[in-house]
Amino acid sequence: MQKTMLIDTSKCTGCRACQAACKQWNQLPAEQTAFNGTYENPANFSPVTWTKIVFNYKDKDANGRVHWLFSKQGCMHCTEAACIKVCPANAIYRTDFGTVRIDPDRCIGCNYCAANCTYQVIGFDRAANVARKCTFCYDRITNGEIPACAKTCPTGAITYGERSELIPLAQQRVQQLQQAGNSEANLYGLEELNGLAMMYVLESNPESYGLIENPRIKLSTHIWDIIFKPVRILVVAAAFFALWVNRGESKKESD
Ligand code: SF4
Ligand code: SF4
Ligand code: SF4
Known part of the structure; x- marks a missing residue:
């Protein structure tokens, strides 16, 4: 079984309902932040921010207007997962759903996973001495529920399901965007690190979204x-x- 979330950035309005839902479901407190010249908030992932909307934009679209490139980012649940490779306590493992999970009871707080994560999405909880990140809502999906972020998205930008069913859907959507005139539309997460459980329909190249083009394990x-x-x-x-x-x-x- 390989559960996946397909994030269609062309449907994302940057409302951050998914970010708030993640906090609510996982009982993660808000963070005090300062304005740093962008609407993106907070600036970084942390032990209490597991998913966030990354704000980017193209200066001008075909109509001469700013075109926002919003993307919900967090742990990618990589098939080739650097965090699993480096964990000396075997505290990070692949679940039956194909996702990547940290077992807080086994975590010894060495922080190697955070230092080696390809996407830099692990936060280190100093008080509890434990590494934390998106769980792909393990507690929800084991009970037949869909992840909180996918459940809450009001525009249908996040689709949760079986990878084999989501791939053709994603390819179709990319084709649709290309036929509508966006030659840059592409699919991210299909082949990267042998497949990411967070797959993206992008309206521009990955770098424009702050995503790594051709990610590699160090x-x-x-x-x-x-x-x-x-x-x-x-x-x-x-x-x-x-x-x-x-x-x-x-x-x-x-x-
Ligand atoms: S994004 Fe980082 S934490 Fe998530 S599976 Fe990949 S290496 Fe591990
Ligand atoms: S799957 Fe759950 S834990 Fe992960 S970002 Fe979505 S709401 Fe947060
Ligand atoms: S809830 Fe949906 S539309 Fe709103 S920011 Fe998240 S992915 Fe985008």
Whole structure:
């Protein structure tokens, strides 16, 4: 099963209802922010902001007017997920829905996932010493509900469903936009990092939306993955060995 959200930016009005719904459902408080010259608010992802509308614009559209390029962004639930590769505690895993989830009970607060996330969407909760990000509303989808952001979008810009069903829908929509005169319309998330569970119909190139064109996992992440895994096995084996030796010694003392 691969659940996916298709975000059609051509239908997004930047209303931020999805951003608010995410906060409400996940009981995330508001953040105090300052005006920084853009309507985008807050400026960054954080432990309490898991999704937000990124504001960009083209100076002039075909009618000579500013054309907004709004996009709901957050964790992309990448198939090739850097966060899973680097987590030394196996606290980040792929769910049965094909999404990526952090188990807060296993998170040891090392922050490696935040440092290595391809899209820089993980927030680090210093008070709880835990990394946090969009859960793809794991608690809702396991109960047959659709994610809060998709449920609330008033314009139908977010469609939630099976990836295999959403791909043709997305391709059709891109074609429709191209036929209507937008030759730049394209699909993002189909092939990037072997597929993102957040797929986008874009009206312009990914960079215009602040999205990475051809994202790649950093070499250092691969090296960390290759080197750390055997070391982790050694550490666990050493811990078991120490426990076994200690138990033997304690038994001798009590005899
Ligand atoms: S966007 Fe970042 S946190 Fe989300 S799956 Fe990809 S690497 Fe992990
Ligand atoms: S899926 Fe849920 S947690 Fe993720 S952005 Fe949407 S509302 Fe927030
Ligand atoms: S709720 Fe829908 S229209 Fe409003 S900002 Fe989010 S994706 Fe865009």
